[in-house]
Ligand SMILES: NC(=O)c1ccc[n+]([C@@H]2O[C@H](COP(=O)([O-])OP(=O)(O)OC[C@H]3O[C@@H](n4cnc5c(N)ncnc54)[C@H](O)[C@@H]3O)[C@@H](O)[C@H]2O)c1
């Protein structure tokens with residue numbers, strides 16, 4: 001397997017590091033527009049191979065897409081991160097141009113690749129990658145809900161005093177401070193509804209803290225997070241290259257599912273060798289469906305901004 005990660009910044013390098021450590025690819029290419037950055041980080045990571053004992057060959061490239069040729073999976077992390085006080089949506093002006101150029105270049109050299117989009121605003125960047133490449137919809141996957149669901153489990157585990165690994169909890173909708181929907185009604189602790197253990201007030205707090213998870217870290221760090229985002233990207237790569245068919249919330253093109261079409265939005269999907277394979281239908285109640293529709297309206301209005309750029 002050959003995997004390319006575009007953007008050798010905080011998220012891209014972390015994602016690549018996770019991919020190499022787990023030996024998810026024989027060949028791993030890190031590409032960045034900044035002279036020497038990808039080559040340097042690739043060498044640095046390769047120098048951990050003797051210590052960690054992995055066999056993935058990592059190479060770096062300064063914007064030479066011929067080095068990415070024949071990639072099976074490509075992860076796009078290139079673009080500006082937000083600063084404290086900003087929304088992800090404010091990045092659209094710069095990042096749309098970057099993601100469009102990157103997606104088109106990738107397509108030239110890896111026409112069969114499955115593309116994972118991480119750059120923000122992720123729902124709109126996923127829609128852009130889909131429309132700019134014209135690839136079959138199953139091969140374009142936006143990573144946001146996978147991370148948000150991990151953060152939801154973290155918040156729940158803090159209040160329940162349990163292992164995050166024992167929790168099942170899903171965040172659907174957009175990957176925005178106000179558009180994501182942590183579905184607490186469906187969250188379970190080893191199959192027992194978590195709502196049994198948490199007061200209504202605690203539940204509301206957990207949902208609210210999950211929604212601003214990215215903003216909270218951005219305020220603390222001064223730029224946005226990378227450990228969990230990089231690990232989430234690598235988890236999707238793993239499910240593809242090992243055809244695990246694991247269930248993740250990912251941003252995918254909807255065609256009537258959850259009452260929406262002509263939009264990419266976060267829903268539970270299985271991820272395997274064909275990209276996203278099956279959308280799982282949760283029976284949302286009226287309140288949850290209203291939140292989902294509101295989230296879709298907000299993402300759609302960002303998608304409309306693309307036409308003005
Ligand atoms: N979807 C998510 O869950 C999620 C999570 C974390 C970060 N993000 C987003 O991921 C993006 C990257 O975040 P980061 O913290 O790694 O930022 P970063 O600044 O550390 O890295 C971004 C890299 O992209 C490179 N780049 C810019 N234009 C490029 C181009 N045309 N071609 C190739 N490389 C290019 C830069 O040189 C830089 O090295 C941001 O947009 C951020 O908002 C999304």
Ligand SMILES: O=C(O)C[C@H](O)C(=O)O
Pocket residue numbers: 081082088120147175213214215218224225229
């Ligand atoms: O918060 C951000 O801007 C980055 C990313 O979307 C995240 O959720 O960590």
